[in-house]
Amino acid sequence: MFGYTFYWSMVWEKLPELIEGAKATLLLTVTSMVIGTLVALALSLLRRQQSGIGLHISTGWIEVARNTPALFQIYMIYFGLGAVGLHLSSFTAMLIALSFNNAGFLAEIFRGGLQSIPKQQYVAARSLGIGSFQAYTHVVFPQLFRVVYFPYINQLNWALLNSSLGMVIGLRELTGATQAAQSESFRTFEFFIVAAVLYYALSKAIQLGARLSFWRWVKE
Template sequence: MFGYTFYWSMVWDKLPELVEGARTTLTLTVLSMIIGTLVALALTLLRRQGKGPGYTLATTWVEVARNTPALFQVYMIYFGLGALGLHFSSYLAMLLALSFNNAGYLAEIFRGGLQAIPKQQHTAARSLGLSSFAAYTHVVFPQLFRVVYFPYVNQLNWALLNSSLGMIIGLRELTGATQAAQSESFRTFEFFLVAAAMYYVMSKLIEGGARFTFWRVFKG
């Protein structure tokens, strides 16, 4: 097509590096979602207070995370904090930036989910002698995760794709590994076509796994 000659052998030679980059992408995505979920739950509870320092902190976090580019957040953590003497490796900086971003979006998802759960659920649990923390963890949050399950999966996929920003700070996740591999051969189309296919497969596996898990856990 258009006189272009494909050289796939160069891609196959570098395939182990791309697979290792994909592994880094997946671990980064999973870890950032775990951290983001824990932080988001705390932010959600703080925002429910309606006032006070905790509410202000949580609201500021959500507003900044949701209304600034993820690229800006990566730069601020890797370069901005570095200028202040806080230096992080590429992997840790990307993990912090992705977790920060996830927490902001998930906090808003959880806030909407909590609005769908009657407040009487928490009140009833408290009347049975549970502490406020136990009422949330044993009564409210299990219902919450069912309500927000698919928006949560969408954020997981979004985190997977956002991890590609690690390339700009030298991280060898899938995009970074692809960029490094193609820079040696200049076969940009072949390398990035394979990388795109790998992202597509990972995304579809997450989507399929999520649907199967939902059916087994909530419908079984």
């Protein structure tokens, strides 16, 4: 229709590189979510305080993470720290930036979830002689993750898509690998169509896995 001829053979030759990029994307996504989750749990608890430095730290973190572009955060980690002599690899910088962003959004998700859990649950656990840390990990947090399960999965999916920004600092995740491959052949449509299909497949796999996991969890 537009006089464009598709040449898919070039894409198939570079497909192993795109698959490697997809693996890097998954590693970055999962690792940043694990780190982000741990930090977010701490931030959400600190945010519940009435005063103190912990409240200010958590509030500042959440405000910056949620109200500045993720691309800005990546630049600040990669180029900003580099300007003061701290040079990080593209993967490390992207992991820190994405974990920072995830933690900010997850902290608010967790805070909302914690507000829906009666405080008597924690008090009752403490009255039985259970320590504060154990009360949270064995009583409060299991209930919390049931409440925020699907918003959490949405953030996981968002982290997957945000990982594509790693391309701007030279990271060879899926988008970076795709950009590098198409720059050698100039077959933009073919390569980015395949990349879009891979992103879609990864995203739908996450959603399907989440629904199956939740169904099994509820049935237990």
